[in-house]
Amino acid sequence: MNKTTKRSLKMRFQTKIDHGDHTDSYEFTTRGELFHKGSQDYLRFEEVLSENESVQTTMKWDGRELMLIRQGAILMRQGFIVGEETLGRYVTSDASWETTASTEKLLVQWPTGKNRGRIQLTYKFALQGQETGTHSVRLTLEEDTSK
Template sequence: MNKAIKRSVKMRFQNKINYGDHSDAYEFTTRGELFHKGRQDYLRFEEALSDSEKVQTTMKWDGRELMLIRQGTILMRQGFVVGEETFGRYVTPDASWETTAITDKLLVQWPSGKTRGKIKLTYKFLLQGQETGTHEVRLTLEEDTTK
């Protein structure tokens, strides 16, 4: 079995949620690892929800489905496939909910050499069958050559 070659990346994560006539947005920058294993690519990074609450996030890409896996204060597993309804779960210390994503757009481009990579994802998200809005997620990735 081949050992995965890990590359360090710098990334900017942006999320905009539109629901009705309201919208919320948040963003953060962090460092992560990008690696290929088997037939899939993985992006792994840590998300700080607060000073004491952290979530390890992994995005797994197989060329068709982007799988989001979050582990820590929040547990979440959700797949995204363009034009399909996919099911997952969102778990906090207090509750667990079924989730549904209806993916409209999905673009994954990994950085190579000095070029930037990006992930763009647009989907409708439902928690226990209740729509929470349309999410627009953008990640900008750049190979981190400072290490």
């Protein structure tokens, strides 16, 4: 059994939500770690929402499905499989909603050496049956050699 090797990464997270009549954008940079366990790859990072609220985000990739798991001020679990509609859940301190994602595009490339990696994800999202728009997520990943 081989030991889990963690790699430190620098990442840029960009998301764009197209609501038809307007578009929202959100972007941040952070550090994270990438590791392999069993037959899956894991990308873990922290997202700071406000001065006293943050979310620990884990993306689990098995070669077919990207599972998004968020824990902290927001609890969320949502899978993404190209061409399929998947069920999930989004929970805040005020409420809990069922979610669905219809994934149109999913690309996962981990960084190797000096080459950057990326995750691209495009999906239609619904919260409790209400469409929230088309979400386009892009993560740019590169090895963090400063450590």
